[in-house]
Amino acid sequence: MDLDEGFWTSRSKVERLGRNLLAQTPPADEHLEQLHELLGAYDEALSYVTQKLEDSLGVSTTSRLKNTGTILEKLLRHGGSSLSKIQDLAGARVVAELDLIEQDLLVKRIxxxxxxxxxxxPKIIDRRENPRQGYRAVHIVVYIGKIPVEIQVRTTLQHWWANLFEKVADAIGREIRYGEVPADRSGGILPLAARASTGHPRPLTENNAGLADWVEERLTIAxxxxxxxxxxSEAVDWVERMVTISHHPAELREVMRREGAEQSAHEILEQTKEAKSKYRKIFDKYSEAIDRVIEREKRSRAIYEKIHxxxxADAKGRARTVVESLNLDLPPEKIEEIVLAFAESQVEASLQQAVADERPGG
Structure with missing residues (x-):
């Protein structure tokens, strides 16, 4: 494939594709085919970049293309015209045991x-100086023809935090990665809890857990x-800076000399080693705690989904009785469709009332 030829070389055509993808739900087949053609070009550019990194610099990489669902989600957030501006449709990642100075050196080599x-x-985006929702790394956007490929360079601690926050976003709502409030701040727990109350004015009160309190607790946890x-994230950054200092004692001694610090460089280095060990243990414990909370909430969701x-099923039974009493002259599949729609409307109609009943003063 010639990456210097194709509709992806025209910004206006790529933006038009972005708008067309959102013009109807689901997108038209012809526009999905265009998107797949675009991703094919990006995939070829990405393969070139990863191979060059490994052959020329000897660094191991992982890579990925954004999938259709993620692209549509991002387009929705930007109104559809920004497809040409999404710089991470194709992305490579380098994760290494680096301090901040070594990270800078690797970025310069790339x-x-x-x-x-x-x-x-290439375009350098330093998320260490301008972190996004706590995310820190250095991104390098390189251009193969007119196709941008983003290379993320992360230290192991930056990578640890990024994976942790992805896990949190999966549980609470992907919007938190962009500083937005999730449509459902409880990560899916709120609507399940509300649906579970359908048909029972105060279903959880008997278990000493009113619906409003239960939902509020989940939102507070989130x-x-x-x-x-x-x-x-702030703690990770502090540890990274301390590790960098400990790896470059000459620079530290020079700073200490200029500042006239009373503490010796040796004492600072020893304290840094202790801090690094201490914080790594704290990070691991926090990660384990997150896992436990998420697992508990998954079990809650499973229980309430079963109730829902x-x-x-109960609502469908009642709806079927009503529909059959009308003696409608319709095909069985159409009657089933009406029954299901009627049942769902019953469930959703009582949802808001159930939540209102459980709120203080309701």
Whole structure:
């Protein structure tokens, strides 16, 4: 495939594709085919980049293309015209045991490697200086023809935090990665809890757990997890800086000399080693705690989903009785469709009332 030819070389055509993908749900086949053609070009560019990194610099990489669902989600957030501006449709990742200075050096080597090809100069995005929702790394956008490929360079601690936050986002809502409030802040728990109450005005009160209190507890847990994750990001950055200092004692001694610090460089280095060990243990414990909370909430969802299914089944039974009494002259599949729609409307209609009944003053 010639990456310098094709509709992806035209920004206006790519933006038009973005708008067309959102014009109807699901997108038209012809537009999905265009998207797959576009991703094919990006995949070829990505393969070139990863191979060059491994052959020229000897670094191991992982890579991925954004899938159709993720692309549509991102387009929805930006109104559809930004498909040409999504720089991480194709992405490679380098994760290594680096301190911050070593990370800078590797970034410069990658930048120089692709600058030497005489293409559009690489673009550096330093998320350490401008973290996004706590996310830190250095991104390098290189251009193969007119196709951008994003290379993420992460230290092992930055990678640990990023994976942890992805896990939190999966549980609470993907929107938190962009600083947005999830449509359902309880990560799916709230609607399941509400649906579970359908047909029972105060279903959880008998178990000493009113619906409003139960939902509020889940929302509080979700908010607290995000807050602690943000705090952990700051802790990771502090540890990274201390590790960098410990790896470059000459620089530390020079700073100490200039500042006239009373503490010796040796004492600082020893304290840094202790802090690094201490915080790694804290990070691991936090990760384990997140796992336990998420697993508990998954079990809650499973329980309430089962209750919801039973409620729908009961509602369908009542709906079928009503529909059959009308003696409608319709095909069986159409009658079943009406029954299901009627049952779902019963469930959803009582949902809001159930939540209102459980709220203070309701």
């Amino acid at each position: 930048e120089a490697l692709f600058e030497a090809e005489g293409r559009k100069p 908010d607290r997890i995000v807050d602690v994750a943000q705090d952990m 299914q039973q409620l729908v």
